[in-house]
Amino acid sequence: MKRVTASRRRARTHSFSLLEVVIALGVIAVGIVGVLAVFPTALQTGHSAQDETRAAHIAQSVFGSLVAGATSQFNAVPLPPTPPINLTASSSPTSPTLYADNDGNLIPNSTNSAYAIFIYTNNAVPGFTDPASANLVTVRVAWPANAPAANQTFRDYVRIISKY
Numbered sequence: 001m002k003r004v005t006a007s008r009r010r011a012r013t014h015s016f017s018l019l020e021v022v023i024a025l026g027v028i029a030v031g032i033v034g035v036l037a038v039f040p041t042a043l044q045t046g047h048s049a050q051d052e053t054r055a056a057h058i059a060q061s062v063f064g065s066l067v068a069g070a071t072s073q074f075n076a077v078p079l080p081p082t083p084p085i086n087l088t089a090s091s092s093p094t095s096p097t098l099y100a101d102n103d104g105n106l107i108p109n110s111t112n113s114a115y116a117i118f119i120y121t122n123n124a125v126p127g128f129t130d131p132a133s134a135n136l137v138t139v140r141v142a143w144p145a146n147a148p149a150a151n152q153t154f155r156d157y158v159r160i161i162s163k164y
Helices: 002-013 018-070
Strands: 077-079 082-085 098-100 115-122 134-143 153-162
Touching: 018 077, 018 098, 018 115, 018 134, 018 153
Parallel strands: none
Antiparallel strands: 077 082, 098 115, 115 134, 134 153
């Protein structure tokens, strides 16, 4: 009988009680719930970063088109798919509004747009005496495009565009 008791003690010291198993499962469950709680925040942060990157890309594309056309047609810079933009005047914002799809490509209407683009021009540029030779252009990229202005997130990008 001494052998049976000793073997039982040995087996018992190498096993877990039901209480220990339940506590371990509880700790694991709390950890998993904590990790899962971070996922929505991580997804939102990822989407925000993606929108910020696309907005900068769209603004750079618009500025590139404006700069390319400014040297030859400063008062009527072509910016497809909109009417030409007059860089000798001040306006806020130009009409019509530009739109871009989810890939950052300019599109003619707001039907499938993800971003709305507003262009503000100001011919009173500090350091320039001739208002017809330079313009302070602000490109505002807002998203989602079809949301009311109060519900949009936007970023402004500013650049001086010179005729020369």
